[in-house]
Amino acid sequence: MSPLSLALWTPLACLAVLLAIPSSQKAAIKLWANVSALLGLAAILPLLAGFDKTNGGFQFVERAPWVPSLGVQYYIGVDGISLLLMALTAVTAVVATLSSWNAIEDRVKQYYAMLLLLQVGMLGVFASLDFILFYVFWELVLVPMYFLIGVWGGPRKLYAALKFFLYTLTGSVLMLLGILTLFFQHWSQSGAPTFAIDALLGLSMPFWMQQWVFWALFIGFAIKVPMFPFHTWLPDAHTEAPTAGSVILAAVLLKMGTYGFLRFSLPLLPDASIDRTIVQVLVGLSITGILYGALVCLMQKDWKRLVAYSSVSHLGFCTLGIFSLNPNGIAGSVMQQLNHGISTGMLFLVVGVMYERRHTREISEYGGLAHRMPLFATVFAFAVLSSAGLPLLNGFVGEFTILQGAFEASRLAASLAVIGVILGAAYLLWLYQRTTLGQITNMKNNHLPDLSPRELAVFAPLVIWAFSIGLYPKPYFEMIERPVARIVERVRPGYFQERPQAPALAELDPAAAPAIRLQAGGAR
């Protein structure tokens, strides 16, 4: 078994063990769930250690026939982009599991079983190189998330869970039609039935068909991201989900959509992806999402809902970066996906911490928390600043690179997006001010305990990660520069030869060209 398969199936093996523990042994279940999450993370480490940054293709590749008559294979592998997202998944799983220790006391075994199942699905989405395998994992994610929201969620959990499920499923069945069209085109052109992504790359389709497949995939991915106007499921799902569910949803599930654009839409449908109308529509929707999400945040009275809407805004940056269709935009987008996972994960955990203590999410109920909970205030400050994109913290790296890319593509888009950055700082700092600074206005907040060691342990990995990316983003850019260059070269052939910024290297090796510029961008 290759290291990648091991990493993929470790949570499932842990799940099998978990099911063997009797439901009454709550402590043992919790302990094992945390061990499982750590094992899942440990299984990712060999991948990170053995990863070859100079190779832009897929690594740790493994393929075996699954359904030969349908051309479906068990075909997995990672490049820098997917490996980063897998690492994010594993870290998020650890954090989410640990954060649930006290929050979940009801149906504990089922809860952790759902978390582990969810983890398998998410890892599988990022590792799949076969389109149907991808689809199976994509759908696999839905069911545990439905139950996480529906069983352990807030007051309107039933509504939110169903809405989440219906929205995503609608998108994914249309996506399936797109996948089948690609498959059939390839089948009739080459005579070989296959869903392997690299084989589908060789496809030449008429433009109208590329367009229709693009929109079919777009619906699936855009609902997941979620892009404006498909975002309405997100505030409900996020708000009603239990803390761990919100963290996973924000940190990883939304990235499945942006990842889909990067892995499938752009490389497989280059002509449609570069089409003026399509790019304009997508950039327009991204900008709308950025501004709309930020404005709604300013209006929110509910702490968790505010964080949820901030995701709409931040994910708008990710899609804006992708559809800038240049190395900076795409690399920035990948970084932003990672950073959003870290910073919004922290923000949801912060809400969770307070909700466990006060059982309310109304911002007006809080105020002056810093007086009684200095540790909490510090961690919250990190989360806010990282999310707002303060230099030296992770958020800045991604946002700045995206803006560079957007500027190269369209000055108007970039300048509108900058307004989004400013608004982002505004609603986040205002949130911080209203909840944490000032005098204690509500007596209920007078005797709140500060963060426990367990809670600190939940935040620690994320804070450290946020800092390390902010201080030294170079290794991350190195990991993704070649995959990103491949995508750009695929969508805009000759991009690197035409650009005067990197003349010498571009002629020798197109894939190496963005390295210099990205490093320069990251160090700034």
Add this chain to the structure above:
Amino acid sequence: MSPYFTAADQFAVNPALLLALFGCGILILDFLIQPNPKSKRLLILLALAGEAFAAGALLRQYKLIEEQSVVALHGFSGSLIVDGFSIFFNAMFAAAAILVVLISYHYLEVEGEHNGEFYGLVLLAQCGMYFLASGADLVTIFIGIEQMAVTFYVLVGFLRGDRRSNEAAMKYLLLGAFSSGFLAYGFSLLYALSGSTRLDQIATALAQRPAADPLLILALATTMVGLLFKIGAAPFHMWAPDAYEGAPTPVTAYLSVASKAASVAVLVRVLMSTLGSQRINWEPMLAVAVLLSLTIGNFSALTQTNLKRLLAYSSISHAGYVLLGLIAGNRTGLTGIAVYLLVYTFMNTGAFLVLISLRQKGLTGDDIDDLNGLMHRSPGHALLMALFLLSLAGIPPTAGFIGKYYIFLSLVETGHFTLAIVAALYVAISIYYYFRIVRAMFLNEAGQLPAAVPGWGVRVGFLLTAAGTLAIGLFPEPVVRLAGRSLLR
């Protein structure tokens, strides 16, 4: 051709003969044994033995075809045909009948209507289905349909003390007779137009007629009305919800799975091989029926509170998906029909089986609310039901996805993009009502009901249906290959 009964005839009709023999045997034996539940088990064993013999005869047919590598074997001067298609469908009916026999014991005991003739009727209905899948002559097919239908009229009304069951049987009988009239009218017109009742000869004769022949269109339309009625496709579905709700639940399962599949088999054979030249006429008619089935089935299911009615409407929409394969009409589409129906046999019977197993007279009925909090009191049932519902909704990695996969692929291949999108969107709608059940089981608060303890027949039934639903979903290769060989050539 020999005018006498030959070995080839015997070979072609053998499974049906065995079924009829055992079916009648059970009817007679029922009078001879003690009228207590224990001795009824003997009848179940006899019914299973009959199925085993019939399955053996089917297997011999399969082997002979493979050995001789012929497309088809004929019997009775060509009025019966044995080919991959007929064998695949008959095997499916056998699977359904075995499941029904296994799961009925518990239900009939609970309802207090445990009469031995039930098992005989199940076999006799299957005997009728045999002629639907294997018939190559209008008269043979018609007799098969009537035999199947008449047995089902009795089976639907089997709960003699239950008014709903009686009402269901009456409705089914009246509307069924009406539709048979249509079918007979269509068949007689086909005979009038071609001068033959043999399907292959009709095909040759009709191929020379102009496509816009009004008489031919009339024949086509009436034939299709009759068959769509039996399939339970809209707009001829009115009987289905009532019959499904009133019938004993094992019969509902049988009706929704095997009877539907048998009628689809006839429709496929008649439309693809006999009326293939008339595609330009029947495709739009079928498309209308499909769109209506999907729409009426899905939207009506949304508001149902009775589980059997809900599953009835969902089965109307599944009929729509199956018929989409016929609209595509290519290799993938026809394989898809076979795969879909097989998968449907497992998952739909499984869903009904959960209802059967939970049935406790006076305590648990068929309302969605009766499943409230099932996860707390009976997690096994809840998980199985969730599996079957996910499969019915077509979510991977369950078997239902493979069925939907084929149907969608066939539509994409043949360029029916609009139909594909509509069908895909209806999947999302179906999620809504399937997940109402899931919600009741997992998310709603538990009622105060004792946990159900399934008997051995139900347990075996669960094992078979769950294994079918999961195994075909995870490792579809063998089934897919088998279905691929079953195509009409």
